[in-house]
Amino acid sequence: MFHTILIIVFMSCLLISNVVGIRFVIDREECLSITVDYEGDTVYVSFVVIKAESPWHFTEDGVDLVIKGPSGDRVFDMHDKTSQKHDFIAHKKGLYHFCFTNKSPYHETIDFDVHVGHFAYHDQHAKDEHFKPLFDLIAKLEEALYNIQFEQHWLQAENDRQAVVNEKMGKRAVHKALIESAALIGASVLQVYLLQRLFERKLGLSRV
Amino acid sequence: MARVLLPVILIIMAATGECVWFNLPRSGTKCVSEEIHNNVVVVGDYVVVSDDHLHPTPTISSQVTSPYGNILHHMDTVTHGQFVFTSTESGQYLSCFWADRPGEGGALSVNIDWKTGIAAKEWESVARKEKIEGVELELRKLEGAVEAIHDNLLYLKRREAEMRGVSETTNSRVAWYSIYSLGICILASCAQLWYLTRFFQKKKLI
Numbered sequence: 001m002f003h004t005i006l007i008i009v010f011m012s013c014l015l016i017s018n019v020v021g022i023r024f025v026i027d028r029e030e031c032l033s034i035t036v037d038y039e040g041d042t043v044y045v046s047f048v049v050i051k052a053e054s055p056w057h058f059t060e061d062g063v064d065l066v067i068k069g070p071s072g073d074r075v076f077d078m079h080d081k082t083s084q085k086h087d088f089i090a091h092k093k094g095l096y097h098f099c100f101t102n103k104s105p106y107h108e109t110i111d112f113d114v115h116v117g118h119f120a121y122h123d124q125h126a127k128d129e130h131f132k133p134l135f136d137l138i139a140k141l142e143e144a145l146y147n148i149q150f151e152q153h154w155l156q157a158e159n160d161r162q163a164v165v166n167e168k169m170g171k172r173a174v175h176k177a178l179i180e181s182a183a184l185i186g187a188s189v190l191q192v193y194l195l196q197r198l199f200e201r202k203l204g205l206s207r208v
Numbered sequence: 209m210a211r212v213l214l215p216v217i218l219i220i221m222a223a224t225g226e227c228v229w230f231n232l233p234r235s236g237t238k239c240v241s242e243e244i245h246n247n248v249v250v251v252g253d254y255v256v257v258s259d260d261h262l263h264p265t266p267t268i269s270s271q272v273t274s275p276y277g278n279i280l281h282h283m284d285t286v287t288h289g290q291f292v293f294t295s296t297e298s299g300q301y302l303s304c305f306w307a308d309r310p311g312e313g314g315a316l317s318v319n320i321d322w323k324t325g326i327a328a329k330e331w332e333s334v335a336r337k338e339k340i341e342g343v344e345l346e347l348r349k350l351e352g353a354v355e356a357i358h359d360n361l362l363y364l365k366r367r368e369a370e371m372r373g374v375s376e377t378t379n380s381r382v383a384w385y386s387i388y389s390l391g392i393c394i395l396a397s398c399a400q401l402w403y404l405t406r407f408f409q410k411k412k413l414i
Binding site (some may be wrong): 020021022023025028031032033034035085095104114135138141142145146148149152155156159160162163166169170172173176177180181184185187188191192195196199203 | 214228229230231238239240241244252300317321322343346347348349353354356357360361363366367368370371374375377378381383385386388389392393396397399400403404407408411413
């Protein structure tokens with residue numbers, strides 16, 4: 001009886017994972033925080049810039065990301081990236097800060113995903129040798145599945161970014177064609193008018 | 209005392225949920241969105257913590273909107289709240305927060321815990337209803353996760369096919385519109401030639 005309860009309790013806290021995926025609009029700077037409950041957890045973080053709200057953006061839009069640990073120490077940083085995946089091992093438990101900085105003057109939509117993976121090492125709990133390898137394998141399987149979900153979220157965000165780029169390209173092709181035709185017609189009318197004026201003046205001078 | 213209490217409270221509250229903290233400025237709205245498919249259960253929890261430990265805790269208002277503009281949840285002057293809904297439209301769901309009394313000083317930290325689909329499922333009630341426990345429950349959870357991954361992949365496949373369609377339309381548009389532009393250029397030059405010939409003939413130069 002007690003054995004069963006112990007196993008149930010053990011199984012229910014086998015793997016504690018945090019998976020978060022949100023999208024937000026960044027103006028200048030935005031900071032998000034995540035708690036890491038256990039030392040030695042691997043933290044996977046990914047972000048994708050979905051779109052930059054500028055009518056014609058000529059430059060590659062990118063954001064900076066600075067990751068700070070619980071005591072304010074800088075864990076990692078990257079500059080001017082539109083899409084990035086990174087993982088690190090959290091040596092201290094506590095509140096980790098992810099700060100984004102937007103260098104371009106326009107608002108940008110960022111899709112941010114963070115996943116804290118934790119293996120529960122319960123050597124002191126399961127006394128029965130039959131169960132321990134099974135628990136470890138299930139824990140590994142769960143971790144792998146959460147990782148797959150994390151990758152999928154990033155892939156989806158990348159696809160969304162590409163979809164926005166493609167739609168903009170389609171609209172741009174149509175606009176370019178219209179403006180080009182209008183410019184050509186305008187240039188030819190201007191040419192005819194100028195030539196007409198030139199010859200009329202010349203003829204007027206020479207004939208009189 | 210308060211400085212020690214706040215991190216403790218943060219850790220305790222965070223240990224009971226998977227969540228993200230962000231800062232809410234005193235004026236202005238902060239919105240968090242997520243792309244959700246049709247027919248997905250969404251559970252959201254939010255809590256306000258003030259950095260200045262003011263008493264009473266400052267309150268915020270929140271609103272959750274569907275992609276087509278329907279308001280799914282709206283609460284005013286609360287310090288914590290929860291919303292649950294099943295998505296009926298596929299698209300971007302927006303949850304916005306704003307502080308109630310702007311200009312009262314001090315930044316607010318809002319903790320939002322957003323669970324969609326498989327993560328929102330209540331495994332305790334499933335375990336109780338079907339009387340499964342232990343290894344079977346864990347494997348049931350994994351089966352749910354695998355199904356969610358499979359559905360996600362199918363959705364990605366569909367999106368990719370749509371995008372391919374848009375790319376190919378753009379490709380053919382660029383080709384055809386370039387030919388049209390060239391045609392207009394040639395027509396304009398022919399019209400010019402004809403008009404100027406007529407003009408010079410009238411002026412008896414040719």
